[in-house]
Amino acid sequence: MDERETVxxxxxxxxxxxxxxxAPYPVGGTKSERLKYNLSLNKTVSEDFWALKGINLxxxxxxxxxxxxxxGAGKSTLLKLISRITEPTEGRIEYEGTVAAMLEIGTGFNPELTGRENVYxxxxxxxxxxxxxxxxxxxxxxxxxxxxxxxxxxxxYSSGMMVRLAFAVASTLNPDILIIDEVLSVGDMRFRAKCLNRMSDIANDGKTILCVSHMMNVIRDLCDRAIVLEDGRIVHDGDVEEAIRLYNGKSEGFKAGHYEYSIKNRVKGYKCDRLVIKSLDIVGNTDSVYKWNEPISFKFNVxxxxDEENIGMRLRFLRDDGVPVATAFIEPFANFKSGSRGDVFVTVEKHNLAPGNYRCSITLVKGRPYDIYNNIDSINDAFFITVLNVGSDEGGVVSDNAGRLWADSWGRSRITDVRAELKQGD
Amino acid sequence: MAKTVIEANGKNLQYWRDIWRYRGLAAILARRDITVRYRQTFIGLGWSVISPIINMLLMSFVFGYVADLSTDGQAPYTVMVYAGLIPWTLFSRNLQIASASFLTSAGLMKKIYFPRIIVPLGTSLAIFIDTLISFGVLLIIMLISFFNMGFVPSPRMLLLPLFVIIPSLLGFSTGLFLSPYNIKFRDLNQAIPFLINIGQYVTPVAYSFAVACASVPERFRFIYSLNPAAGAINAFRWCIIPTNEFHMPSFISSLVFTAVFLPLGIRNFRKGERNFVDLV
Structure with a gap:
């Protein structure tokens, strides 16, 4: 058992x-029901909603x-309870020492005051x-x-300056338990990296940290334990990678590996009157987790x-924070007949993606796939995958002792088919 | 290390300890209030001096000169009005800020924990600092009256600190009491400034208590004199103006009101504090 004290x-x-x-108007109701509705001052119906239930941690x-x-899973509510912004309806929370929250930094900044005054x-x-x-x-x-x-x-100040100052103040906090809620989605890339480093320093300092983020790489870098919340309940508590896998599978609320699309998944402007991508299934992989050299297969329904001829497609991979990483182009491969329905099978033999979480978008294009003005249908975040860290014995990169297999500074894509040649002189 | 326990509907004895811990925040909020108010103004703090003086001159003109009301003794009308404006301002502003504290600082309260009562306490402190400036003005007015008309203030002036606390606390407690209703029924936020405006004329601020009592019919006089704000104001004037009579029933009414509303107000505020984040 863990001998450290519980804080x-x-x-x-x-x-x-x-x-x-x-309350809805009683459309089909009797006359007296309608009258009662019209005369009542309080036209509301209340409903209990448990944002969190039975949380033990x-x-x-x-x-x-x-x-x-x-x-809506209850993450922020949980942090609010711990940081005493609101009180629990039932149960008990106990902690040692002080708690401070870096929630939406910059709260309480007053625009009229100077930077110095705002720091204080x-x-x-x-x-x-x-x-x-x-x-x-x-x-x-x-x-x-x-x-x-x-x-x-x-x-x-520019908004960037404001955020930098706010983060600088918040990061000097020295509580016994530090709560971090999505604060890192701010500033330019360079400052964000600086913030992340500062957070890692704090984390490595032996401080107790609770961290909420949608950026899985932040969770992976900062945390040594993760819990997954779903509908106000803890569904996983423990291993970080496992939590990320669960989160990926559940992030759209569908069963893992199966996705269905509506107008909401499309960028504005797609009329859905020519070719329409209805649903997608991951083939041959139940949890959408891949090794770096493992092929990715899926099929989608159109x-x-x-009548559409000469249809090609683009397949884009984006980092979980939305930064595009790589694109696959598929030259025209199909003709569609009006009124027909078909499954398109796609396999990416070698993706070369670095370990991490990816959001994938698919776009059907008329003609050559490089022509961005001829898109016919396009699904953002069509599916989600995780690329795993694997050791060299499994064909991955060489492991270092820190247990980190892929350094962030190596970027997001592994370039293969590279040759080096030494031509020695005399 | 201190242990903190958060329980559903807990009594939360740590609350009072926390207020002490966060006292620095009250001071900083007060400072922010004053700094921000006069940022980018040309005469800055001068506005704290000018606005009560204008108010005083206006009221003295309307009630003392046009309506020609008696000052009830030998004090100049301006001194009497000013000695009424100070406690009235303390009362009304405390009432207003305490009752609106959840609304004005909702943004902050929804993000960070601190004992919420720090917010009205901080603003109240800022009001108090403004009052100190008003006292400076009062002294100058009294000096002018002394040289012009030979007005000598009462030595009871030494009791003033006590009579500064009473109207402040009276307004503050009433405001705390109203604060949670202000979350649910924003009507109150509209109504309070309005009521304060009415109160300023109903209460003997711009005229003396004696004049007011004299013009109210005999059988309503007692009820009229129960106005707690009137009691606090009259007591304040009594400290300054030698001929001002102390009126016991109204003063007791102020004390009783304060004593009743302070605990009720704190209780109500605490109740509002518990669930307001979920309501706003």
Whole structure:
């Protein structure tokens, strides 16, 4: 058993919200029902909604726990309960020491005040004493890279400057338990990397951390344990990779490996009156997790409403934060007859993607697949895959002792078929 | 290390400890209030001086000169009005800010934990600082009156700190009491400034308590004198103006109101604090 002391204990916690909605007009009702509706002052119906139910969690000192789950799963509610912004409906939460939350940093910034004044205001709001802020002031300004603008009212700052200053203040917090909620989706790439490094430093410092993020690489980098929330319940607690796999499978709420599309999955402007991609199934892989050298196969179902000839396609891979990584082009391969329906089978033999989570988009194109003006149908986030870290014995890259197989600095794609040749002189 | 326990409907004894821990925040919020208010103004803090003076001159003109009401003694009308405006401002502004505290700081409260009562406490502190400036103005007015008309203030002035606390606390408690209703029924947010405006004329702010009592019919006089704000204001004036009579029933009414509404207000505020995040 883990001998570290427990710093946070959540017992059987539930949070109930009461949803009030406008009652529907009794269309088919009797005259008296309609009259009653019209005369009633309170035209609402309430419904109980448990955002969290039966949550049990124990966190040891120095653990870095990631919390994942799709929108509405209860992640933020859980953090709100722990950071005492709202109270639980039932159950008990107990913790040792102080808790501070880096929730949507910049809260409490006042646009009229200068950077310097806001540092003190924000610090106080986050629970720091004046002396603590005094001691860390130079470090904060230095980290934020605000420089000589520190005495300018914050309303004159660019949004990037504002965020940098806010993060700088928040990251100097020194609580016993630190809560991080999606704060890293800010700033430019370089500053984001700097933030991530700072977070890793804090994490490696032995601090207890609770972290919510939709960016799986953040969870992977920062956390050594992860829980998955679904409909207000914990469905997984433990291994990080396993949690990410579960999250990927569930992120769209469909059964793993099967996706169905509606107008919502398309970018605005697609009329869905020519070729329509209806659904997609992953072939030969139950959890959408691949090794770097494993082929990816899937099939999708297309309804044709017009005659279409010479149809090619594009298959795009995006990082889970939306940055495009790679694209596969498939030259025209099919003709469709109006009124017909067909399955398209696609196999990517060698994807060369680095370990990580990917969102994949498919686009049907008339003619050559490079012509972005001839798209016929396009599905964003058509399916999700995870590419695994594997050791060299499984054909992956050489492992280092830290257990990290793929360094982030190596980018997102593994280039294969490279040759080096030495031509020695005399 | 301190242990914190969060329980459903817990009594939360840590609350009072937390208020002490976060006292620095109240001071910083007060400072922010004052700094922000006068940012980008030319005369800055001067506005804290100008606005009560204008108010005083206006009221003195309307009630003292046009309506020609008596000052009830030998104090200049301006001194009497100003000595009424200070406690009235303390009362009404405390009432207003305390009752609106959940609405004005919802953004902050939804993100970060701190004992919510810190917000009205901080604003109340800012109001108090404004009052100190008003006191400076009062001293100047009294000096002018002394040289012009030979007005000598009462030595009871030394009791003033106590009579600053009473109207503040009265407004603050009433405001706390109303604050949770303000979340659910925003009507209150519209109604309170309106009621304060009415109150300023119903309550002897711009005229003396004695004048008011004299013009109210005999049988309503007692009920009229139960106005707690009137009691607080009259007591304040009594400290400054030698001829101002102390009116016991109204003063007791202020004390009783404060004593009743302070615990009720805190209880109500705590109740609002518990669930307002889910309601706003």
């Amino acid at each position: 946070l204990k959540i017992e059987n916690v539930g949070k109930k919200y009461i949803l009030r909605q406008k 124990e966190v040891k000192k120095g653990e870095r726990v990631g919390i994942v789950g799709r929108n 205001l924000n610090g106080a709001i986050l629970g720091m004493s004046r002396e603590e802020i005094d001691a860390k002031y130079d470090e904060i300004v230095d980290f934020s890279e605000i420089g000589r603008f520190i005495d300018t009212p914050v309303k004159k 309804d044709a409403f017009t």
